[in-house]
Amino acid sequence: MVRVTSIGFPNGRIETTKANNEMITLxxxxxxAGVSPSTVSYVLSGKKKVKEETRSKIYEAVKTLNYSPNKVARSLKTNSTNTIGVMVxxxxxxxxxxxxxxxxSTAYEYKYNVILCDAVNxxxxEISNLRSLLGQRIDGLIFAGTGKNKKLNLDRLGIPVVTLDRSAGSGSGSIYVDNVKGGELATEHLIQAGKLPIALITYxxxxSTFFDRMYGYRKTLEKYGLPYNEDLVVVTDFGTYxxxxxxxxxxxKRKVEFQSLFAVNDMLALGAMRALVExxxxIPEDISVVGYDDIPIAKLFLPALTTVSQPQYQIGRKATELLIRTINKEPIEEAEKSIVITPELIVRETA
Incomplete structure (x- = not known):
């Protein structure tokens, strides 16, 4: 089951279920518990902090009455909700x-539910969704965040966290592709084809994902004795078409000459192709184009996009398995906590 945010309880209310043939309400x-309904709502949703004595009274009342809003009662008894959060x-x-x-799919196999959050850049x-996820008492988190919250310390969330598609992982682990290598593969392919200079579109x-891809581009230029020209680089606000x-x-508009273009994701590359055709x-006779990711539609465009492929399904599965193993306190070697996947250049028609 996937529930997409916005998450939390609508209008501050919590749904109730029947227990012992009786509707037990908030x-x-x-x-x-001898408190107001709003205080119960705050405690169960995690929206506000209350005194420990008050929290204990509420939890005791929840267990005694067998009150079960979104499985809260069961989670209080087992200290587990069998739910993982995902932040992209x-x-x-x-x-x-x-x-x-x-x-x-992997969470379902292990009998876990999933709550999905979108930080929308x-x-x-991002911070609001993290607070809500913690209020939902998730057992662990798969995190591919915005990169904007420099003070965000994932290890202080109090739950296992696996970072996805990011080299800067948490103490629990990280799954990511060698993006420096990917940048090198794309750039070297264009250099060896003689399509110089090479423009870069990044965001x-x-x-770290996109910084590393750009670093791979610069590193390869240096390897071949080619200059880095800032006029050939455009940094966008988002990675969209x-x-x-x-x-x-x-x-x-800059009137800068280039014979090829490397975009750090496929959507940027496909948008770039549209502008070039207009x-x-x-493509590729006048200007060659290489993207990154190998999203499903990359091979459907005409011409089909040459791109750096990373195994997205494998990334998601490995991240979920690592998180669940960590939640279950299984022994995990240090080398297993940071899984680096090697990318592959897929040559099609654009370069």
Missing amino acids: KDVAKR NNLSDMFFIDILKAIE SEER STLI NEGYNAVRELL EHYK
């Missing part, structure tokens, strides 16, 4: 489709 819990920086990024499929939304260098389209417009450039 008001019943409040009456038994932007659900519109098609890279996450197969990853999320793998997470849900917002620092505030959010605050996130429209941003790739606008990035090419910016490059053309300006009557032939």
Whole structure:
């Protein structure tokens, strides 16, 4: 089961279920604990801190009455909800489709539910969703965040966390692709084809994923004795089709010469191709294009996109398995906590 945010309880209310053939309500819990219904709501949703003595009274009332809002009563007894949270920086990024499929499928196999959150590239939304997830008493978290919250310490959340597609992991573990290597593969392919100079479209260098891909680009230029030219680089606000389209417009506006283009994700690359075609450039005859991710539609475009492939389903499955093993306190070797996957260049028609 996947529940997409917004998460939390609508209008501050918590749904109730029948227990012992009787409808036990939040008001019943409040009456038994000697507190207001709003205080019960705050404690069970984790929205506000209350005194430990008050929390204990509420938990005791919940257990005594067998009150079960979203399995809260069961979680209080077992200290587990069999639920994992997933935070991604932007659900519109098609890279996450197969990853999320793998997470849900693997979680289902292990009898875990999934709560999915979208940070929509917002620092505030990311923090808000994290607070809500913790209020839902999730057992663990798979995290692929915005990279904007520099003070965010995942190890202080008090639950196992596995970072996904990010080299800066938590103490629990991380699953990511060698993005420096991926940047090198893309750039070297274009150099060996003689398509110079090479333009670069990147975004959010605050996130290690895209910083590393750009570093791979620069490292390969240096390896071949080629200069790095900032005029050939466009840094976008988001990694979307429209941003790739606008990035090419910016490059053309600068009147900078380039014979090829490396985009740090496929959506940027596909948007860039649209802009080039509109300006009557032939791909790859006039300008070659290489993307990154190998999302499902990359091979469906005409011409089909040459790209750096990373196994998205495998990433999602490994992340989920590592998280559940950590939740269950299984012995895990240090080497297993940081899994680095080697990318592969998929040569199609654009380069």
